[in-house]
Each structure stands twice: as structure tokens, then as C-alpha cells.
Amino acid sequence: MISEFKERIEKRHERSRELKKDGKKIVACFYGLVPKELIHAAGIIPIQLIEERNPQYEEKSELLPYLCGMSKNLTGQIYGKVFDYVDGVMVGTVCDTNRHVFDIWAHRKLFPHLFLVRAPSTASDAAVIYYTNELKRLAGELEKISGKKVTEDSLRESIALYNENRDLFGQFYDLRPKTDISAEDAVYIFSSGLVTPVEEHNDMMQRFLSTLATTSQANNNIKLMLCAVNLNMAIDVIRMSEKYGASVVTDDLPHNARYGSNKIDMIGDPFEALARGYLRKVPAPGIYSFEERATDIRDRMAKAKAKGMIYLIQLYCDAYAIEYAILKERFDKWNLTHLRLEAEDTPSSIEQLNVRLQSFVESLL
Numbered sequence: 001m002i003s004e005f006k007e008r009i010e011k012r013h014e015r016s017r018e019l020k021k022d023g024k025k026i027v028a029c030f031y032g033l034v035p036k037e038l039i040h041a042a043g044i045i046p047i048q049l050i051e052e053r054n055p056q057y058e059e060k061s062e063l064l065p066y067l068c069g070m071s072k073n074l075t076g077q078i079y080g081k082v083f084d085y086v087d088g089v090m091v092g093t094v095c096d097t098n099r100h101v102f103d104i105w106a107h108r109k110l111f112p113h114l115f116l117v118r119a120p121s122t123a124s125d126a127a128v129i130y131y132t133n134e135l136k137r138l139a140g141e142l143e144k145i146s147g148k149k150v151t152e153d154s155l156r157e158s159i160a161l162y163n164e165n166r167d168l169f170g171q172f173y174d175l176r177p178k179t180d181i182s183a184e185d186a187v188y189i190f191s192s193g194l195v196t197p198v199e200e201h202n203d204m205m206q207r208f209l210s211t212l213a214t215t216s217q218a219n220n221n222i223k224l225m226l227c228a229v230n231l232n233m234a235i236d237v238i239r240m241s242e243k244y245g246a247s248v249v250t251d252d253l254p255h256n257a258r259y260g261s262n263k264i265d266m267i268g269d270p271f272e273a274l275a276r277g278y279l280r281k282v283p284a285p286g287i288y289s290f291e292e293r294a295t296d297i298r299d300r301m302a303k304a305k306a307k308g309m310i311y312l313i314q315l316y317c318d319a320y321a322i323e324y325a326i327l328k329e330r331f332d333k334w335n336l337t338h339l340r341l342e343a344e345d346t347p348s349s350i351e352q353l354n355v356r357l358q359s360f361v362e363s364l365l
């Protein structure tokens, strides 16, 4: 079953091209603040733009060297026509960088349709009203691509499907420390959800959970939690930790921060429910409550009995670097043992983390 998840992520472009051939419309999302439920309700398949390790893409992007690798990599992939099957792109503003690469993509007319989602950073009544109207406006734009109207009922159905997916992820994360699922496999299970139609991923998760056995075999490795944005880097750090006798037993991969977040409360008007479900509810840096973010990390560590936490930042990502600086005050107050690592998504940059990671693991023995 794990191979099925892995294949979904490895063959994501081939699979998307097949969907396209079958007449499906596809909108790519630049991260977790994009309300995928809305895209789905318009009869379009949302897929996430995911980094792919290849230094050529960063060069191809021609973006300034001190911009984050994520933006450079995605832009390079777009210039390299990797996402030739995409009908449009929706960018949810997380940071200045992803906000402004949108302008470059729009200026260069790289996609037939480009949408910018600017969610308010508060959840006041005025913000909810504004964002509800913004979602309705976006629904109208999406309808032009698919020809399918976003009705209250279709939006309710889409929210229910994504809630089910979050619920299944929640079940998996609860069970995971009691199973022998490896940390790397957990990344595939998670990341396949970013690029697979939600109905199919729900089905995969249900089948997977129904066969997931708990194990009584004790693993004496040092247990760690990993917080990371970049999936390739996360896998490298997982492998490196294992080399030094540690196991990543839980993680927080806010790449698609909507997953693993609370479910959307379906009360009343579904557009308003969606607005309320995203405003200050998605753990994006600087937008979400720092207190809740820190508490969530602490609770996940406690649940998985993790002894230490690694907070991995991609070089030049100010958003997560600033978030870390604020979270650190809480971590220190709680004596939460952790290690901040920063690197580029290249084998040589990751390699340089070896010594720090090894001494961190040894300090936990």
C-alpha cells in the first residue's frame, strides 16, 4: 500500500496529464492557504505545486539568489513546462516572496488563469464578511474555467470530502507512533494527498488504515519530531537521523498546512463556513497564532513521546525563520529540546547538517 502512496507522488505529472486527457480541469495551488474546497466545488481538481530537486530549475527561474529555494524551484519548473497540464494557478499569500512571484507569473502570462487569494490575517466579523465575498468572487472566476457553478450544495460536499481527508490523516497520526510505519513512508502518505484527487486519496487512506497494524515491538531509537517545509529536505533529515540512531516519530509538514488542521465547521452558509475555516485556522507563519502553533508542536511531541524536535528551515525563507524566532521563546520556557537547522535543497547543503544533527542526537542519549 505504501508503494501506492509513493507512486502517486513520484508519477504525479503523468497522472495529472491522464486526468487532463480525460477532460478534467486542473488548478495548481501555491500552498496551504489556498481553499481547495472551492476549486473542487467548481468541478476542478486542485493539485499542489511541489518542489523537485534539480538545480537547473533554480537557475532557470532567473530569480534573485537570496529568494527562497521553494519559489525559485517552482518558477524554474514552470518555465521548464513541467506543469503543462495546468489550467490555472491559485496563490494564497503566505509571505512576501510567494506574493510577488505571483506578479512575475502573471506578468509573463505563464498560465491561462491566475488567481491571488488574499486572506485577511484576522478573523473578525468584518474579515469574515470580506473573505466570504472574496470566496464568492473566486468561485465565479473558477466557474469560467469549468463551466460548473459552485452551488451551496456542491461546496458543502467538497468541504465534507476534505474534512474526511483531514479526519483520516488525524487517525493516521494518532496511530503512527504505535506502528512500524517509517518516517519516510509517512511523508509519502502525507504528500500524496497534495497531488491526488481527494476522493481517491480518501479511498486510499481508508484502505490503508483498515490494514494498519499496531506493533508491540519496542524501538529503542531516540524519538524525534520534525518540522519542515520542503519535502525533499525532510526526507534527507529523516534518513540522516536514522543514521545516528534516532527515529522521526511524528512530523509537522506545513507545506500544505490545511491538512492536519482542524476540520471546517459546516454551519450555515458554506462560503462563510469556508471563510471561518481558513481565517487564522491554517498554521501559516505570521498569520496563525504563535501560541497555538507552539502548543500544537509541544502536544504532538508529547503524544508521540518525542524527546527532541528538529525545526528545519529552507535558506532565505524569512517567514519560517521569523516564526521560529518567536516560537523559540515558548520552546525555551518549556525546556523543549530542539535543534534549528537551515539549508538549501541541495545534497551538498544538506550534507553540512550531518555534524550538528549527530551531536544533537547524541545529546539526547
Ligand code: SF4
Binding pocket: 068, 069, 070, 071, 094, 095, 096, 097, 098, 229, 314, 316, 317, 318, 319, 320
Ligand atoms: S514561506 Fe518561505 S519557503 Fe514558502 S514561499 Fe515563503 S519564503 Fe519561500
